[in-house]
Amino acid sequence: MSKLIMTADDSASIRQMVNFTLKQAGYEVIEAVDGQDAIEKLDSHLVSMLITDLNMPRMDGTELIRQVRAKPRYRFIPIIMLTTESQDRKKQEGKAAGATGWIVKPFKPDQLLGVIKKVLK
Amino acid sequence: MTDIGIMENSQYLTFKLDQEVYALDIIQVREVLDFTEVTKVPRMPEFMRGVINLRGGVVPVVDLRLKFGMSITEKTVDTCIIIMEISLEGESTLLGALADSVQEVLTLEPDQIEPPPRIGTRLKTEFIKGMGKKNDEFVIILDIDKVFSSEELTLLQDAEEEPVLKRAES
Amino acid sequence: MSESNRFMDAYRQEAEELLSEIEQAILDIEDDPEDREAVNRLFRCMHTIKGSGSMFGFDAIAEFTHHVETVLDKVRAGLVPVSKRLIDLVLASRDQIMMMLNETEGHQKPDTGTRQKIIESLNAMLFESENDKTLSAEKDIGRPPSFDTTQGKDMTYRIRFRPNREIFSRGMDPALLLDELREMGDCSIMAHTDGIPSIEKLDPESCYLYWDIILVTAKGINAVRDIFIFVEDDCDIRIDIVEAAEQNVEEPVPRLGEILVERGDVIPETVTKALSEQKKIGELLVDSGSVSRGKVESALIEQQRLEKQRLSARVGTVRVPSDRLDKLVNLVGELVITQARLSQVSADMNHAELVNPVEEIERLTTELRDSVLNIRMMPIGTTFSKFRRLVRDLSAELGKDIALITEGAETELDKTVIERLDDPLVHMIRNCIDHGIEPPAERKKKNKPETGTIRLAAAHKGANVVITIEDDGIGLDPDAIRLKAIEKGLIPKEAELTEKEILSRIFAPGFSTSEKITNLSGRGVGMDVVKKTIESLRGTVDVSSVKGKGTCITLKLPLTLAIINGLLVTIGDSYYVLPLATVEECTELTKEDVEKAHGANIMNVRGEIVPYVRLRDHFEMKENKPDLEHIVIADVYDKRIGFVVDHVVGGHQTVIKSLGPAFKGVKDVSGATILGDGTVALILDVNALV
Structure with a gap:
């Protein structure tokens, strides 16, 4: 069975692009529009990996990461955050919250898959 | 004489085959050996007499008399093997030719050489580079690369092909 | 292309929504400058427009929005106060972004002057609020792209x-x-x-x-x-x-x-x-x-x-032109011959003082010969690594999942042999990928692991190197091959053949020339060429297969082309050498044996019928036929075939000499060698003789 990856982003176009890229590569994808949405959906699905934006309404990426890591079933899953080059501080916060790695926007589908390969068995 | 390409004074090694005098451009001649035992290579045209050991190398020996339609070269005290360097399909290789006797090294000027006659010789015209004249005696200058073009060498080799085990298997 | 268009449309739509949200947020802030939530919302929207814009090729928008976002980030942090000027600027920016969005759809040309003015004003605002240190520090955290001198070489x-x-x-x-x-x-x-x-x-x-x-x-x-x-x-x-x-x-x-x-x-x-x-x-x-x-x-x-x-x-550093090496090998060959002669002379003379130095020379010669031949040896691994790529590319192309396992990459072989092996190996591995290994779905159905395996192994075995190419694919189907061989006239209809004999027909010339055989396991594409090449290297090819389980092709090659172990025989006055590797036994052929066969060239060897070739007849040698002839039984195409000679002299270290281009057309002889006394002996090609 292929692995389920969650993409949390308030930008529909980014979600669409991530979703498309992952499905092409044979992964299952579940979308969340913000941190809150992600937390709710994480409880009803077993997700193998989380790809999250940092700036999101309701609950931002850093808080999402912190809450996901607090859940026993998600303590060791890889979490990748999407950042922009000007967000070094946010990146550090995300890492402190427990993010595994990051991808700097803009990125190409290949780069996304490359990072997934790095962290997801 | 430009049409036959002999422009300068050249030296030739002359030798006899059945009373006729032939000549080879000295540039192509490596050495002259006394006749030694030739190991026959089976199922080759008869003029391919076999191979000899030339200081550790294996060199094929041909019988020019047979090639030119004369009788087989008989071994006498004068019989020699002329080792020459020929070009075969662009590959330079050594080849020995049997001669009844080796005569001399002859210098010919271009005006002493005439184009090959159309008729009156035993061999194909294309084997002849020209006719040299020396003391009223004609010398046939060979185009040895042509004589041993791969076409000439392989002409007869494909003659026998059928498997010999036929009888045994039936 | 259509995918990226779809993403662009999605982005435009999204950006328009975000822009109206931005408008809303700005107006909220105007109402209540302390509305932190509205400031955050504003920042986030700008951020998304920027981030997603860069993803889908709206670089100008991303670049422009970056300036707005930078200022808004400071506003969020309380470093830039909310002011009328700020609100005006953000609103102007919003309109500018909207214009740029439409620009890509072919609407009016954007006024870049306005855009530049906005950027200048935004920057001015930053300067006023603080010195620019943090800004520039955060600007680029990426590694500076520098020339990497370590790249490109191991x-x-x-x-x-x-x-x-x-x-x-x-x-x-x-x-x-x-x-x-x-x-x-x-x-x-x-x-x-x-x-x-x-x-x-x-x-x-x-x-x-x-x-x-x-x-x-x-x-x-x-x-x-x-x-x-x-x-x-x-x-x-x-x-x-x-x-x-x-x-x-x-x-x-x-x-x-x-x-x-x-x-x-x-x-x-x-x-x-x-x-x-x-x-x-x-x-x-x-x-x-x-x-x-x-x-x-x-x-x-x-x-x-x-x-x-x-x-x-x-x-890699010892680079010698191969002709120099060839010369050295030739000289050593000479030495081997001369040494054999010396030993012979010494034995005849039976001189006590000669024995020791002659033995010493024999030892040195052997050692020298081995070392010189070793120079030409190369590990076969260089060739193996090439196949990894071949397997990878070809299996991807065919939608198959194939792993290549190589063993014995360090096995050494004569350089010439390795070079000539290249094509046959490519050919056979291609066959494995193409016809041998099934697609993953089919493998799954057969309870095989979805990943097929090709094993390419090399190993030393005596004076030979054995190379095996093994796959766990579909295997060869003897029945199909038999039918095909009959159809092609390669075997008589009623011939009773063992499975091994049938399988060996895939090497027969003309067995298959088409790229694909549908009703057959599919091998056979030019396998005759493979066999020919291997045989020209004095090697042998063997195939074994279990239907449905896989196929294994075994190549047996001599370590070197320069010297072989031969069996010296005579016919008439001439000496010949048969490669010892193919010889199985020698026995006598008596007049009674010949009479019993009633004219057929067959002989009963311990109850087994062995067909033979009379080399004397074959070579048209009439004279000096001895009363007692000898028969050398050799393995030719997995069959025992006898070769009748006059006498068997014995084993002979044979330094192979080429007959040269003049004898290119000769079939029965693969080369010549020079014996101790200087005479030339021909090396017979047993495969060509039958």
């Missing part, structure tokens, strides 16, 4: 990777990073276990292991560093260039102690002291507790690596 890297204990709780699996390293090149990994505490103190969620890795790759140090990009901040990672593969070939490989010191695992004094005790340095260091056994073993691996690489580098 370098040896020593990497110590000591992960943070907490690495698992960050969702990182160090094993995946090690896998990535392995994919980069030749890689040795040594795990250190000395950090693991006793079981009662062990926290199963912590990472106690750390690794030493020796990696040889041409991808450059930046690519190596990039592997660790997610963990470099909180893990202990040291990457050193040990040595560029091509340098310092002449210098000795560093000693174990030197490596340990260089790594900082031990101080030089400890090494010196240990050395003075004259025991194995590694043992000593471990015993003295200066360093763990793991560290020593790891350092040993590095040393071995370097040694191996030096060795291969040395192979």
Whole structure:
């Protein structure tokens, strides 16, 4: 069975692009529009990996990461955050919250898959 | 004489085959050996007499008399093997030719050489580079690369092909 | 293309929604400058427009929005106050972005002057609020793109990777990073276990292991560093260039102690002291507790690596034109011949004082011969590595999942043999991929692992090298081959053949010339060419197969083309050599044997009927036929075939000489050799004789 990856982003176009890229590569994808949405959906699905934006309404990426890591079933899953080059501080916060790695926007589908390969068995 | 390409004074090694005098451009001649035992290579045209050991190398020996339609070269005290360097399909290789006797090294000027006659010789015209004249005696200058073009060498080799085990298997 | 268009449309739509939200947020802020939530919302929207814009090719928008976002970030942090000027600027920016969005749809040309003015005003606002230090510091955290001098040539890297204990709780699996390293090149990994505490103190969620890795790759140090990009901040990672593969070939490989010191695992004094005790340095260091056994073993691996690489580098540096080598081989061949003659003469003379030096010369000659022939030897691995690519590309193309396993890459073969083997191997591996291994779905149905395996192995076996190409695919179908062979007229309809004999028909010329055979297992594409090439190298080809389970092709090749073990025989006055590798036995052919066969060329050898070829007749030699002839029974195409000769002289170290281009057309003779007395003996090609 292929692995389920969650993409949390308030930008529909980014979600669409991530979703498309992952499905092409044979992964299952579940979308969340913000941190809150992600937390709710994480409880009803077993997700193998989380790809999250940092700036999101309701609950931002850093808080999402912190809450996901607090859940026993998600303590060791890889979490990748999407950042922009000007967000070094946010990146550090995300890492402190427990993010595994990051991808700097803009990125190409290949780069996304490359990072997934790095962290997801 | 430009049409036959002999422009300068050249030296030739002359030798006899059945009373006729032939000549080879000295540039192509490596050495002259006394006749030694030739190991026959089976199922080759008869003029391919076999191979000899030339200081550790294996060199094929041909019988020019047979090639030119004369009788087989008989071994006498004068019989020699002329080792020459020929070009075969662009590959330079050594080849020995049997001669009844080796005569001399002859210098010919271009005006002493005439184009090959159309008729009156035993061999194909294309084997002849020209006719040299020396003391009223004609010398046939060979185009040895042509004589041993791969076409000439392989002409007869494909003659026998059928498997010999036929009888045994039936 | 359509996909990216779809994303662009989605982005435009999204951006328009965000822009109206931005408008809303600005107006909220105008109403209540203290509305933090509205400021955050405003920032986030701008951020999304920027981030997504750069993703889908709206670079101008992304660049412009970046300036707005930077100011808004300061507003969020309270560094830039909310003012009428700010609100006007953001609104103007919003309109500008809207215009730029439409621009891509072919609407009005944007007024770049306005855009520039807005950017200047935004920047001015930043300058007023504070000095620009943090801004520029945050601007670019990417690595400056610098020219990587380590790229493109093989370098040896020593990497110590000591992960943070907490690495698992960050969702990182160090094993995946090690896998990535392995994919980069030749890689040795040594795990250190000395950090693991006793079981009662062990926290199963912590990472106690750390690794030493020796990696040889041409991808450059930046690519190596990039592997660790997610963990470099909180893990202990040291990457050193040990040595560029091509340098310092002449210098000795560093000693174990030197490596340990260089790594900082031990101080030089400890090494010196240990050395003075004259025991194995590694043992000593471990015993003295200066360093763990793991560290020593790891350092040993590095040393071995370097040694191996030096060795291969040395192979690369000795470049001799092959004609010089050929000349040397020829001379040694001469020497072997002359030495044989000397031994013969010495034996005849029976002179006591001669015996010792002659034996000594024999020993030296043999040694010299072996060393000279060795110069021409190369590991076959260079060829193997090429096939990995072939398998990868071709299986991807055909939608198959195939792993190539190679064994014995270090097996050495004559350079000429290796070069000539290239094409046949490519051919056979292609066959395995093309026709042998089934698509994953089909394999699954057959309860086979979805990944098919091709095993390419080389090994020494006596004076031969045996190369096997084995797959776990569909196998060969003897019935189908039989039908096909009958159809092609290769075997008589009623012929009773063993399975092995049937399978060997795939090597018959004309068995198959088409690229694909549908109702058959499919092999046979030019296998006759493969066989021909192998035989021209004095080798043999063999096939075995279990239907449905796989196929195995075995190539047996002589170590060298220059010298073979031969069997010297005579016919009439001439000497001939038969390759000893094919000879099975020799026996007499008496007049009674001939009479019993009633004219057929067959002989009863211990109840087995063996057909034979009368070489005397075949070579049209009439004279001196002896009363008692001899028959040499050889293995030809898996059949026992006899060759009738006059006498069998015995074994002979045969230095092979080419007959040259003049004898290109000759079929029965594969070369010549010169005997001790200077006469020339011809080497017979038994396969061509039948």
